[in-house]
Amino acid sequence: MIDFGGWDMPVQYASLLEEHHAVRQRVGLFDVSHMGEIEVRGKEALRLVNYVTTNDASRLRIGQAQYSGLLYEHGGFVDDILVHKVADDDYFLCVNASNQDKDYQHILTYNRFDATVENAGGRYAQLAVQGPLALDTLQKLTPVPLEPLRYYHFVDGAVSGAPARIARTGYTGEDGFEIYLPPADAARIWDEILTAGAEFGIKPCGLGARNTLRLEAAMALYDHEIHASITPWEAGLGWIVKMDKGEFVGRQALAFQKDRGIMRKLVGFEMAGRGIGRDGYEVCIKGMGAGWVTSGGPSPTQNKNIGLCYLPCANAETGRSIQIMVRGQAVDAVTVPTPFYKRTK
């Protein structure tokens, strides 16, 4: 067990590799109750949500979810979040565990609207069922028809008799569901999901597999790919920024940077030499320091060593030879397109 922002979390239950493969080939279950939840309600809930986030929440329909960013005025990330539209006056935000209090204070700071903001993390546990057989597993426990539920949509229903918000979202690059439910029911439903998935070879999965899975899918992890000094343009997350939606926190800085152009960008790499480029390692080009690794490790699906790094835009094209400083030794790598893994639908 490791201390993860005050939560005791297992890095692996049995074997990280087996857990990883279970999610890619069958189904895995994650306890992600550490994730935070913030509820924004009231007549002007949408105006507040749209003012503090980068994506356009006005485009959401009830029952739809959206990946978005919370930015500082200077354009750096406070957090990356999921915005769920529950009703016209009710938005449910899923935020990163270690950022929950910071996000809550940040949103409050900008609440000049007729809206209430509640830090609701204590009222929700979260379980993620992920993998090609996630639907078959979860369907055994809920009357809600899951097949028609589209990606990035959610529905309020019941799982094993407990009230649950079931969202077709995830952080693994596979099909799957994230379930928000009362903490008092979480342990029982955890067991029931494992029982329901037993015939499919379900595995309980820890933080380790969560990280290798999201890295293969090239999904950002806060404090690695994104943080207060990184903008969405640099992180390759321009698609969650809607500049034409009206004023929002960070918009001016983003407009300025867009006009001037970015200096660095996030790119994928594959190790060519023997070694693994890990988080924080220096990246060199022709012997000169050029950038840093944000996340790196083995890709169990592809059996390669992969990673993400920031490089100057002038040196960021696919196929460029780079070197990663692995414990004092320069190890060859090459830039590659991302994601490293994409599921076949």
Added chain:
Amino acid sequence: MDPENLRYTKEHEWVRVEGDTGTIGITFHAQKELGDIVYVDLPKPGTLLQQNKTIGSVESVKAVSDIFTPVSGEVVEVNATLAESPEILNKDPYGSGWLVKIKLSEPGEAGKLLTAAEYQAFVGTESS
């Protein structure tokens, strides 16, 4: 589960002394904490090692960890199998997963290391 005939360190290495040769490895606890091991970096034969100094690293899917030698001496043999099949470190840390054999220069060192019982007591306090 930790063999009685080995000596242990708080850095989770073990040494088996036979004559003037010491075979070293990492403990069951160490490989379990590291998880699936993907790389093992070891010194070359002929390298002179000093007790408690870093001699290489073990890298798992999730992390990289230094190896410290429990005894001083010269590397006489390296477990070449580990380069191709690092996973044997997970499967058999006290047997086929040994790391290097060392010609001991300070034969008295090993006797001062932890016994199996002392090591188990140490792991117990560390993980609680």
